[in-house]
Amino acid sequence: MSLLELDGVKVHFPVRKGVLFDRTVGHVYAVDGISLSVEAGQTYGLVGESGCGKTTLGRAVLRLVDVTDGSVVLDGTDVAKLSEKDLRSFRRRLQMVFQDPLGSLNPRQNIESILSEGMAAHGIGANQDERREKIKEILAKVGLPGNALSRYPHEFSGGQRQRIGIARALVLEPDVIICDEPVSALDVSIQAQVINLLEELQESMGLTYLVIAHDLAVVRHISDVIGVMYLGSLVEEAPSDALYAEPMHPYTKALMSAVPVPDPEVEERRERILLHGDLPSPANPPAGCRFHTRCPWKQDTLCATDRPALTDVGNGHKVACHFAREIHEGTLVREGEPAKVTVPAQAEPADAVALAKAEDSAEAEAAADVEAPEAASTDDSEPADSTAAEPEAVQAEAADSEADESATADSEAAQGEADTSEPAESEAVKADAGDDAAPEAAGK
Numbered sequence: 001m002s003l004l005e006l007d008g009v010k011v012h013f014p015v016r017k018g019v020l021f022d023r024t025v026g027h028v029y030a031v032d033g034i035s036l037s038v039e040a041g042q043t044y045g046l047v048g049e050s051g052c053g054k055t056t057l058g059r060a061v062l063r064l065v066d067v068t069d070g071s072v073v074l075d076g077t078d079v080a081k082l083s084e085k086d087l088r089s090f091r092r093r094l095q096m097v098f099q100d101p102l103g104s105l106n107p108r109q110n111i112e113s114i115l116s117e118g119m120a121a122h123g124i125g126a127n128q129d130e131r132r133e134k135i136k137e138i139l140a141k142v143g144l145p146g147n148a149l150s151r152y153p154h155e156f157s158g159g160q161r162q163r164i165g166i167a168r169a170l171v172l173e174p175d176v177i178i179c180d181e182p183v184s185a186l187d188v189s190i191q192a193q194v195i196n197l198l199e200e201l202q203e204s205m206g207l208t209y210l211v212i213a214h215d216l217a218v219v220r221h222i223s224d225v226i227g228v229m230y231l232g233s234l235v236e237e238a239p240s241d242a243l244y245a246e247p248m249h250p251y252t253k254a255l256m257s258a259v260p261v262p263d264p265e266v267e268e269r270r271e272r273i274l275l276h277g278d279l280p281s282p283a284n285p286p287a288g289c290r291f292h293t294r295c296p297w298k299q300d301t302l303c304a305t306d307r308p309a310l311t312d313v314g315n316g317h318k319v320a321c322h323f324a325r326e327i328h329e330g331t332l333v334r335e336g337e338p339a340k341v342t343v344p345a346q347a348e349p350a351d352a353v354a355l356a357k358a359e360d361s362a363e364a365e366a367a368a369d370v371e372a373p374e375a376a377s378t379d380d381s382e383p384a385d386s387t388a389a390e391p392e393a394v395q396a397e398a399a400d401s402e403a404d405e406s407a408t409a410d411s412e413a414a415q416g417e418a419d420t421s422e423p424a425e426s427e428a429v430k431a432d433a434g435d436d437a438a439p440e441a442a443g444k
């Protein structure tokens with residue numbers, strides 16, 4: 001059994017209207033049936049664009065919002081069924097690192113006070129001296145000096161404040177740490193240091209993480225398994241390497257295609273998949289597959305009517321798409337993609353032109369027999385295909401360029417993510433060599 005198991009978790013927020021009579025007129029389907037497992041000592045990365053329900057899911061795991069349906073089980077205990085009293089002591093086992101480190105730290109408390117508050121509440125350490133020793137130990141682990149104890153949050157840099165946030169979670173010795181966008185509020189150069197720190201702490205302390213991010217590059221570096229979320233549900237889940245090597249869901253493919261590649265030649269050839277339109281409202285999600293309104297592979301059957309289940313297609317790679325296999329095998333052509341022509345491109349137009357001319361000429365037979373016996377012996381569809389292929393390709397190109405313009409907003413958004421994420425990835429490697437947080441802190 002996994003350490004943390006979510007089964008069919010739904011969080012629906014009621015939409016209320018009326019002044020005198022408060023009535024529910026609908027629901028925001030923020031999380032709509034998510035099942036996932038996080039193994040002890042591993043990291044589950046949850047990615048998706050803003051508004052897809054990532055934070056709500058994290059809050060549901062901590063029972064900071066009520067689950068409408070489904071279960072959250074930590075080490076055999078259903079979190080939703082705990083009484084208020086049991087929940088209080090249970091919360092120690094599930095801790096959260098927040099996106100905004102400054103906003104999550106009380107500016108009036110010094111670091112010792114911030115960190116020891118939770119410890120005292122949960123009965124960790126017999127007295128303040130013991131707690132102080134433990135805090136010093138944890139501060140050293142997160143790369144902050146012992147003298148940080150008497151200082152206040154505003155005296156630290158953004159990266160250091162996030163280290164304090166991590167230390168605050170660690171002093172409570174949790175089973176699972178939920179990191180909600182742990183680096184998105186930090187400078188790109190600092191992001192890698194914090195990700196590396198999380199990784200080092202996991203190795204040395206055997207921690208288990210659920211990392212929530214909108215940025216694929218952030219979770220890639222740290223995750224064992226990645227789940228891709230779209231409009232309240234998972235559309236794809238796979239071991240990290242498999243997901244990056246072979247994304248199978250159209251949404252994941254589109255997200256990946258927006259990530260720039262550092263090699264200029266590969267970057268030149270890189271195929272972009274542009275999504276049209278905005279994320280639909282979670283208060284009024286589309287019927288059938290939630291992604292079908294933006295999917296470049298949308299089909300006339302199933303997509304608009306049947307909601308696809310997350311299905312294992314082998315080796316733990318799960319996809320929620322009716323046509324995942326066909327898309328993967330390339331038998332389904334994407335909207336705007338040139339049709340695949342299997343006949344050699346060079347010979348084809350020449351033969352086709354010769355045959356077209358020959359229609360009105362007595363040379364037709366001779367041309368077919370002598371110059372191109374093979375072309376003449378093939379059926380009529382071949383020249384027809386070949387003449388059609390050219391204009392189709394041109395049209396597709398034109399359509400692509402139009403799409404480039406019309407979907408600028410989409411691509412810009414996706415590229416914006418990628419732009420900030422790509423350096424983070426490369427920095428992640430650099431930052432392995434050393435960490436500047438401690439000197440920064442010491443210097444203050």
Ligand SMILES: Nc1ncnc2c1ncn2[C@@H]1O[C@H](COP(=O)(O)OP(=O)(O)OP(=O)(O)O)[C@@H](O)[C@H]1O
Nearest residue numbers: 013028030049050051052053054055056057214282
């Ligand atoms: N308390 C609430 N009442 C009503 N709707 C809510 C509430 N909390 C969140 N939502 C809605 O649920 C949807 C999912 O929100 P959530 O914050 O979980 O998304 P997210 O993927 O974490 O986005 P972001 O990265 O921008 O925080 C959004 O449409 C949001 O407006």
